[in-house]
Amino acid sequence: MKSWFPAPWLSVCLLAIWLLLNQSLELGQILFGILLAIAIPVITAPLRPNFPAVTRPIALFRLLSYALVEIIRSSFNVSRIILFRGTKNVNSQFIIIPLDMDNPAGLALLSCLINSTPGTVWVEYFSDRRELSLHVFDLHDEAWWIDTIKNKYEKPIMAVFE
């Protein structure tokens, strides 16, 4: 089983993508999708970094729902600033956040979540110091940001891959 599906989650996603693209649940499409789900992970194995597996999908789901709410909330915050506040008194700042995590898959997930949230952009991760540099659109309290990133994002992400 392991040698047929070296990356089971990737295979499931590929099958789902194939069926969604064709918008059909016909037997032929399912069989062809399964063929792709077996072939593509085997062919692309050398390209795939050796990521740790997601061991707790429920933790991942909870993290993604929190991030979704946060994305919607900060979208409205950013809209309000663009529409109603002069750009002169927006406090845009770079901040440094010390991280405990050095797992590449976790950092990739963190970067997707942070960059998808309006108002924050990932600048650089200093791997030697384990520090993350972010640019925040409207900074009011640096300690609050560090606390949020560490407790609401970093800890759940570490729990997903633990």
Add this chain to the structure above:
Amino acid sequence: MINMANDIPAWAAILVIFFLLLGSFIIVVGTLGLVRLGDFYQRIHGPAITITLGTGSVLIASMILFSSTHERLVIHELLITAFVFLTAPLGAMMMMRAAVYRGRRQQQRDESK
């Protein structure tokens, strides 16, 4: 096809209109941000709302509209959401790093003068 508007149930029409208006409004605000905001580091946050909430609302409207008129679930818009979630952050990160690099080089040039 011309009479498609008659086939949409009222509840779906209301939801579709709501999400389309919200999405278009957010997209306009995001674009307005490009004009109104001061420097590059601020302007990068403007389109971020367009690609998340803007695209999201339009895609939800599309899913509701076609699911209600085709009388089956049309959810391949979810793929667009997934691809945007995977690719847009990369673009933002690359532009940000390029801008920081440019800023540092400018600083060095000013100091050496």
